[in-house]
Amino acid sequence: MGIHLALFLFLAFLRMTLSQDIEHGSILVDGIQAIAETDDNFICATIDWWPHDKCDYNYCPWGDSSAVNLDLSHPFFAKAIQALKPLRIRVGGSLQDQVLYEVGSLKSPCHPFQKMKGGLFGFSKGCLQMKRWDELNHFFDETGALVTFGLNALHGRHQISHTVWGGDWDPSNAKDFINYTISKGYKIDSWEFGNELSGKGIGARVGAAQYGKDLIKLKEILRTLYKNSTFKPSLVAPGGFYNKEWFDKLLQVTGPGIVNVLTHHVYNLGPGSDEHLDRKILDPECLSKVESIFSNLSETIQKYGPWSSAWVGEAGGAFNSGGRSVSNTFVNSFWYLDQLGIASRYNTKVYCRQTLIGGNYGLLNTTTFIPNPDYYRSWCCF
Numbered sequence: 001m002g003i004h005l006a007l008f009l010f011l012a013f014l015r016m017t018l019s020q021d022i023e024h025g026s027i028l029v030d031g032i033q034a035i036a037e038t039d040d041n042f043i044c045a046t047i048d049w050w051p052h053d054k055c056d057y058n059y060c061p062w063g064d065s066s067a068v069n070l071d072l073s074h075p076f077f078a079k080a081i082q083a084l085k086p087l088r089i090r091v092g093g094s095l096q097d098q099v100l101y102e103v104g105s106l107k108s109p110c111h112p113f114q115k116m117k118g119g120l121f122g123f124s125k126g127c128l129q130m131k132r133w134d135e136l137n138h139f140f141d142e143t144g145a146l147v148t149f150g151l152n153a154l155h156g157r158h159q160i161s162h163t164v165w166g167g168d169w170d171p172s173n174a175k176d177f178i179n180y181t182i183s184k185g186y187k188i189d190s191w192e193f194g195n196e197l198s199g200k201g202i203g204a205r206v207g208a209a210q211y212g213k214d215l216i217k218l219k220e221i222l223r224t225l226y227k228n229s230t231f232k233p234s235l236v237a238p239g240g241f242y243n244k245e246w247f248d249k250l251l252q253v254t255g256p257g258i259v260n261v262l263t264h265h266v267y268n269l270g271p272g273s274d275e276h277l278d279r280k281i282l283d284p285e286c287l288s289k290v291e292s293i294f295s296n297l298s299e300t301i302q303k304y305g306p307w308s309s310a311w312v313g314e315a316g317g318a319f320n321s322g323g324r325s326v327s328n329t330f331v332n333s334f335w336y337l338d339q340l341g342i343a344s345r346y347n348t349k350v351y352c353r354q355t356l357i358g359g360n361y362g363l364l365n366t367t368t369f370i371p372n373p374d375y376y377r378s379w380c381c382f
């Protein structure tokens with residue numbers, strides 16, 4: 001990966017020269033000495049669960065881009081993924097912890113997400129039909145994508161207060177779902193547990209001790225179900241924002257060999273509705289502020305979980321669907337390339353861009369499937 005790192009370093013230096021005054025200088029890149037190492041499949045992009053009626057300020061940028069309604073037969077779609085081969089795809093997002101799987105002994109009816117007052121993120125529970133799961137897996141297989149699937153980590157818990165959830169995780173539905181997946185011969189590279197439930201959480205949170213206990217349970221289930229398989233998937237968690245105390249605790253509670261990958265989310269540009277998003281994107285100091293997250297996380301891993309590695313499980317720059325006419329345009333590339341560079345500098349093995357398609361930050365346009373500028377930026381790092 002030496003050459004790629006050299007490129008990141010070059011980009012890191014480049015941003016210094018982007019400040020107001022133009023200066024001429026020369027840059028010497030030492031491409032021999034590696035300062036950090038990424039996974040061979042560093043570039044990753046996400047497919048979310050948001051339905052078409054997820055809107056912000058009367059603008060609804062999601063269309064039919066969710067795991068359950070994406071047009072898998074669109075002629076550009078498979079081609080766009082194959083051209084990035086092998087692309088990692090992470091299926092997950094805010095509504096992930098409300099997804100039921102239509103399999104095994106599931107008693108609830110299999111309904112799509114619906115707007116619901118008082119529901120987490122304003123939506124009801126939703127459901128993934130196995131017919132759709134079959135279609136998705138045929139698509140993943142055909143495109144050569146490496147898949148990380150985010151499981152519902154709130155199933156069976158109860159709300160203790162407005163945002164705090166407690167009680168044991170009920171693994172029955174996930175277990176049936178994973179068993180079904182194995183029985184069909186679908187290869188899921190890694191199973192992720194939960195979405196943004198770490199630290200203070202976003203819509204909901206779960207304590208690190210409880211989370212760790214449930215991860216031990218999930219690992220045991222994976223060991224049992226994959227016993228006869230030559231392939232063993234990784235266990236990935238928590239898919240949330242870094243919080244030192246919470247992450248330290250999680251590794252201490254789970255202990256060696258349970259969590260293979262710590263995933264964290266990064267949205268360092270603030271809300272997508274910010275009118276001055278482009279200014280932030282072109283401000284090197286603003287972009288560099290994330291470094292302490294990356295360095296603290298690597299310290300957490302060194303200290304409490306040297307058996308695990310770090311991934312950015314989801315990063316879109318600006319949160320809440322990204323910035324309209326910003327996150328899908330050329331200027332956004334300054335943020336994207338800069339962060340790919342910072343992440344790799346801190347030994348991040350995989351970086352998942354929010355999103356492959358959907359919202360304003362898609363690598364592909366939601367309705368036309370035509371690549372946005374950042375799609376081509378991803379070519380930097382193969």
Ligand SMILES: *[C@@H]1O[C@H](CO)[C@@H](O)[C@H](O)[C@H]1NC(C)=O
Nearest residue numbers: 104175176179180183184225
């Ligand atoms: C897994 O699925 C198979 C059917 O494909 C079934 O016979 C078996 O009992 C299931 N195992 C578990 C642990 O649910």
Ligand SMILES: *[C@@H]1O[C@H](CO)[C@@H](O)[C@H](O)[C@H]1NC(C)=O
Nearest residue numbers: 182223224225226227228229
């Ligand atoms: C693994 O194979 C053994 C022997 O064929 C069988 O008894 C067992 O049920 C299998 N386990 C799973 C999880 O498929």
Ligand SMILES: *[C@@H]1O[C@H](CO)[C@@H](O)[C@H](O)[C@H]1NC(C)=O
Nearest residue numbers: 242243244292293294295296
């Ligand atoms: C990183 O650690 C330093 C020192 O403990 C602390 O001051 C800082 O707030 C931490 N930053 C993050 C993002 O965790």
Ligand SMILES: *[C@@H]1O[C@H](CO)[C@@H](O)[C@H](O)[C@H]1NC(C)=O
Nearest residue numbers: 061328359360365366367368
């Ligand atoms: C997709 O492309 C169309 C046509 O160029 C454009 O009007 C629309 O804003 C784009 N959508 C997103 C979410 O980028």
